[in-house]
Amino acid sequence: GLGQGVGLTPPCRSHPAPPGQGWACRAVLGEGHQRTVRRVAWSPCGSYLASASFDATTCIWKRQEDGFECVTTLEGHENEVKSVAWAPSGNLLATCSRDKSVWVWEVDEEEEYECVSVLNSHTQDVKHVVWHPTQELLASASYDDTVKLYQEEEDDWVCCATLEGHESTVWSVAFDCSGEHLASCSDDRTVRIWRCYRPGNQEGVSCSGTDPTWKCICNLSGYHTRTIYDVSWCHLTGALATACGDDAIRVFEESPSSAPQQPSFSLAAHDSPGWVGTLHCSASVLRTSVEAEPSLKKRPRVSFSRHMSLMARAVLPVSFLE
Amino acid sequence: MAVASASSDMFDEIVMAEERFHGEGYQEGYAEGSHVGVVEGRRYGSLHGAKIGSEVGSYLGFALTWQCLLQNCTDEKNSKKMRALDSLVGMIQKFPYEDPTYEKLQEDLEKIRGKFKQVCSMLNIQSDFRIGTERSSLTF
Numbered sequence: 001g002l003g004q005g006v007g008l009t010p011p012c013r014s015h016p017a018p019p020g021q022g023w024a025c026r027a028v029l030g031e032g033h034q035r036t037v038r039r040v041a042w043s044p045c046g047s048y049l050a051s052a053s054f055d056a057t058t059c060i061w062k063r064q065e066d067g068f069e070c071v072t073t074l075e076g077h078e079n080e081v082k083s084v085a086w087a088p089s090g091n092l093l094a095t096c097s098r099d100k101s102v103w104v105w106e107v108d109e110e111e112e113y114e115c116v117s118v119l120n121s122h123t124q125d126v127k128h129v130v131w132h133p134t135q136e137l138l139a140s141a142s143y144d145d146t147v148k149l150y151q152e153e154e155d156d157w158v159c160c161a162t163l164e165g166h167e168s169t170v171w172s173v174a175f176d177c178s179g180e181h182l183a184s185c186s187d188d189r190t191v192r193i194w195r196c197y198r199p200g201n202q203e204g205v206s207c208s209g210t211d212p213t214w215k216c217i218c219n220l221s222g223y224h225t226r227t228i229y230d231v232s233w234c235h236l237t238g239a240l241a242t243a244c245g246d247d248a249i250r251v252f253e254e255s256p257s258s259a260p261q262q263p264s265f266s267l268a269a270h271d272s273p274g275w276v277g278t279l280h281c282s283a284s285v286l287r288t289s290v291e292a293e294p295s296l297k298k299r300p301r302v303s304f305s306r307h308m309s310l311m312a313r314a315v316l317p318v319s320f321l322e
Numbered sequence: 323m324a325v326a327s328a329s330s331d332m333f334d335e336i337v338m339a340e341e342r343f344h345g346e347g348y349q350e351g352y353a354e355g356s357h358v359g360v361v362e363g364r365r366y367g368s369l370h371g372a373k374i375g376s377e378v379g380s381y382l383g384f385a386l387t388w389q390c391l392l393q394n395c396t397d398e399k400n401s402k403k404m405r406a407l408d409s410l411v412g413m414i415q416k417f418p419y420e421d422p423t424y425e426k427l428q429e430d431l432e433k434i435r436g437k438f439k440q441v442c443s444m445l446n447i448q449s450d451f452r453i454g455t456e457r458s459s460l461t462f
Contacts, residue, residue, distance in 0.1 A: 076443045101436065103443075114402070115443035118436035156409070 027067045032059040039083045044090040052084040058095050072113055087131045094138050096126035102140050104157050117157035121148050128172045132179045141170035147184050163194055165216045177235035185228035193218035381438045385410045403444050410437045
């Protein structure tokens with residue numbers, strides 16, 4: 001956001017876009033927070049916007065005809081709220097904070113929010129929370145180098161798994177479209193892929209009781225030269241995009257010969273015993289420029305650097321003029 | 323060992339004196355240090371234990387009071403609050419006060435703190451009893 005407000009900002013334009021084209025700023029929500037707004041999230045139904053702030057509160061904004069109204073402020077965290085996420089069902093919301101806790105909130109039909117759990121499993125600042133695409137399973141990433149998973153068991157939320165392996169702060173996590181895999185990115189410059197193994201799985205991975213086990217099946221290292229701050233898993237194409245402190249965006253794809261059980265990374269196309277597939281870097285974007293000429297023609301001319309167009313083709317199902 | 327004559331023994335004593343005193347000094351120091359350590363440890367333990375006890379005790383008093391205050395209200399909202407209060411009281415009563423070596427001590431303590439925070443949130447009460455503001459540093 002701009003300053004302390006939550007705003008829908010337009011890209012830089014020298015003149016206003018004609019109606020129906022381009023982006024326009026519809027609202028600036030400047031009165032809700034007293035400090036940095038760290039994250040915003042739309043509810044699955046699209047009518048609500050949640051904003052997480054360093055002022056230790058999370059505001060819920062409801063879309064009105066003429067803008068947005070703050071319908072409630074969720075308080076309770078002791079300090080900076082780092083992330084907020086809506087569960088796909090739309091009934092649950094999760095927040096996390098530098099106070100090391102993850103809070104789960106429930107909203108009812110009357111738009112009343114209630115805290116259903118305060119989870120103190122992490123031992124350090126929690127950077128990000130994200131929900132499973134289909135189940136009520138929550139994942140969190142922390143400065144304590146771990147990813148934790150939570151679910152509701154017997155009327156209370158508990159930490160049901162801890163994913164250890166990263167050697168430094170985990171900044172973000174992302175589930176794939178099925179929710180069977182999780183990608184985590186870290187200050188240790190690696191992206192790790194974790195897979196869910198259920199009890200009775202054919203690979204012989206041991207599970208305790210009825211709980212699934214999450215195992216790291218792939219470690220993408222050597223690509224990033226700085227901290228990786230964010231990872232995003234495309235639910236349409238399966239491509240993984242990363243945001244890195246070395247000024248580059250990278251896109252990873254699973255190679256055609258990759259087997260579901262053990263995707264792995266290798267620079268060349270050779271198979272090592274036990275590893276059947278490879279995840280390789282299909283494009284990287286470095287210091288890209290994008291130029292667009294405002295145009296009255298139906299298909300305005302846009303030019304990208306070569307790398308950007310490769311990435312665009314890999315991830316976006318649209319065509320670009322070169 | 324070579325045959326020790328009377329004169330060798332005497333020189334041995336002188337030559338090994340420093341090492342001997344060193345050893346004796348160490349033993350004495352170790353014994354005294356252990357004793358002082360136990361005393362200090364006991365003091366620290368009772369201080370720390372009292373802190374935890376007073377914290378958990380305050381949660382218990384708080385929860386029992388609110389159970390009293392809300393007992394006559396029977397609506398749906400209230401039943402959720404009562405359930406959370408019951409859960410908190412239950413956790414506190416199950417907590418093994420007599421066993422400082424309980425392996426899940428920290429974990430259970432964190433669960434109690436989390437439940438207390440949740441209850442405060444449901445009752446619209448500030449859980450932070452500290453007075454004064456904490457200055458936050460730069461963070462991302």
